Amino acid sequence: MNTDTDDDWSLVVPLKPLALAKSRLAAAAGARLRPRLALAFAEDTVDAVLNCARVRDVVVVTDDPAAGAALAALGARVVPDLPAEGLNAALAHGVRAVRAGRPHARVAALNADLPALRSAELTRVLDAARNFPRAFLADAAEIGTTFLSAGPGVELEPAFGGASRLRHLSSGAVEIRLAGVDSVRRDVDTGADLEEARALGLGPRTAARWLPVAG
Numbered sequence: 001m002n003t004d005t006d007d008d009w010s011l012v013v014p015l016k017p018l019a020l021a022k023s024r025l026a027a028a029a030g031a032r033l034r035p036r037l038a039l040a041f042a043e044d045t046v047d048a049v050l051n052c053a054r055v056r057d058v059v060v061v062t063d064d065p066a067a068g069a070a071l072a073a074l075g076a077r078v079v080p081d082l083p084a085e086g087l088n089a090a091l092a093h094g095v096r097a098v099r100a101g102r103p104h105a106r107v108a109a110l111n112a113d114l115p116a117l118r119s120a121e122l123t124r125v126l127d128a129a130r131n132f133p134r135a136f137l138a139d140a141a142e143i144g145t146t147f148l149s150a151g152p153g154v155e156l157e158p159a160f161g162g163a164s165r166l167r168h169l170s171s172g173a174v175e176i177r178l179a180g181v182d183s184v185r186r187d188v189d190t191g192a193d194l195e196e197a198r199a200l201g202l203g204p205r206t207a208a209r210w211l212p213v214a215g
Helices: 023-029 033-050 065-074 087-101 119-129 164-170 191-200 204-214
Strands: 009-014 055-061 077-079 106-110 134-138 145-150
Touching: 009 033, 009 087, 023 033, 023 191, 033 055, 033 065, 033 119, 033 204, 055 065, 055 087, 065 077, 077 087, 087 106, 106 119, 119 134, 119 145, 134 164, 145 164, 191 204
Parallel strands: 009 055, 009 106, 055 077
Antiparallel strands: 106 145, 134 145
């Protein structure tokens, strides 16, 4: 994490209460492991972000006390989801928390379920995003979105959920098209997604919880 210049990025990572997170993963992981995996995904994601050369800080928006404590221990700033009106409202709230102290901050939203995330790949995405007022990266299926950015003085205008790639395109955000950033695109909702993330190389916390089960 770099804290030397105000021109670096602040990333906002939203996280549902663990009891509700990753419901589609229950078929592969079971009811007991599912929330523990959701936390491991978030921990591996936030850890990789904090080790990215372009990142100044990370704001996690969550109402889950256990997740908040674990992510704060990694170095994230945790803010409660005061709007309690869904994902996009939580992201807008996180951006406001960042810009309350740094009004001209570069900000980006990032999914919390990127357990194979590589800091170097995120660096490439952030460097590309600097060239546009707003930019986004589609998920591996090219239907959703894993990353959305806004430069200084620009509103984020998040439209995550479902077929968000088209919504972000329609809103004027520029789609980042880069090869070799698969770890930033591989979000995990299902067991099949998790196996694809495993092929990329899982972060240590996810690997510790999933590999003994998956074999």
